[in-house]
Amino acid sequence: MLGAERRSQIMSEVRRNGAASVVDLATALGVSEMTVRRDIEQLATEGLVDRVRGGATTPRLPDRAELGFPNQARRLLAEKRAIARRAAILVEPGMSVGLSGGTTTWTLAQELRAIPELTIVTNSLPVADVFARPDRADEPYTQTVVLTGGVRTPSDALVGPVAVRAIESLHCDVVFLGVRGIDLQAGLTTSNLLEAETNRAFVGAGRRSVVLADHSKWGAVGLTTIVDLREVDHLVMDDDVSEDVETTLRAQFGEVWLAPVAPASADDDRMDA
Template sequence: MSDNQNLLAEQRRALILDEVRRRGGARVNELTRKLNVSDMTVRRDLDALARQGVIEKVHGGAVPVSDARTHEPGFEAKSALEPGAKEEIARAAAAMVAPGSAIALSGGTTTYAVAQRLLDVPDLTVVTNSVRVADVFHTAQGAGPGGAPQPGSATVVLTGGVRTPSDALVGPVADQAIGSLHFDVLFLGVHGVSVEAGLSTPNLAEAETNRRLIRSARRVVVVADHTKWGKVALSSFARLEEVDTLVTDAGVSEDVRAEMAEYVPGLVVAGGDEGGA
């Protein structure tokens, strides 16, 4: 991850904390390679995180002291994770969208990548609870001469709500807005995917908002890179059987592909072999 050498200290520490919690611990030499920073920088970051009480330093590295199921990284920290996989997934997901469709995009960095790939699809109506996703379309609409909206630009419906660390709007206001709408397809980002827990998120309010999105969609497409498989966050909001298509990347193992295929009718492996969509 050579781009991480320019990250702000706060962003870098968020990435370190996510790595420690996701893997149950991390060694200093692993973190220096992953972040492309010096041994001394990593040790200073670990000292800072230890003072915050979120990790415990051990010989050669660190282990978590809090429950990873409740940890929700910020948008910038998540953006730096698996960027190549997210781009492959976004291309495959965007290819599913027909001109003139009514679609929904949940919060998340993978759905943000999908939004960037949808700018050339004409006459879309986009419902989203993601501030970042709405900004993608808003910026593109003013990209013409004199800042005029482009022909065929999307109509964007941004729900209200309370903002999460990942820049999603959740809570009763968002839920009420979504509940009155209907869309052809939902592109849904997740924190974790597993057979036992289904789809899950560390944010309780976001779990309920995601349930509303699913209920309003004719077709549910989950976009999740290979690192999400087997992760379980605090709150489950859907069973795998409620998903119509799962778009992942070629980093997912053959065993996991076979397991997914038992529960999800359509499995698309972006950048690799594709199942039925």
């Protein structure tokens, strides 16, 4: 069994039960306990599980204030870039595009800079900044940005009644939503009550709603539900999921795209300017 496949099975077991012991995993996988411990250590380094004495548990979702936007943006950067490249296919010149707050939508924003005549509706200050600041004075720049008002969160998203009213009055061709977790029972979740209301408004404002989520979001649950899984049209996730998870996702979403992740490079160690 390849290491990637073995680690995928470990993650599936941890997510299914909330925790798993080294002894049980070694028995189920037919490998040594030392091998399982090394796999758990790697998964923990990637933020996919929490390592505990004798095994692993589902990762605690850190508060955004703990990480800060730059650190969040670096986490699973290759996966976010793969998701962004795949999701950008859905956007054509002249569209009105909604982008919620979040580091994956921010990564998508960088892909959309090259598409002309877009109207970008966002409650994210970092996303708005991507479109508002060309790298060169002679760079073609044709996008229009509609930035909502609202209460500023630690991750620089604008949320609350002001943001909701602004979004509810608009009509987007497609909206892209970032989330903290995807769960069969809890649905799409976030850790901020006001952000949940704002993201619900985004879903309602789009002719098509698309969730952008790396594989670590599967099985994670934030404080509050945004919408049920079946209330959105499309999921774009990286391909580091098991066949069982893929089958489950395809049963819940109208359409699922799993984006292949390119090998890590030196560029993945730093954020785009």
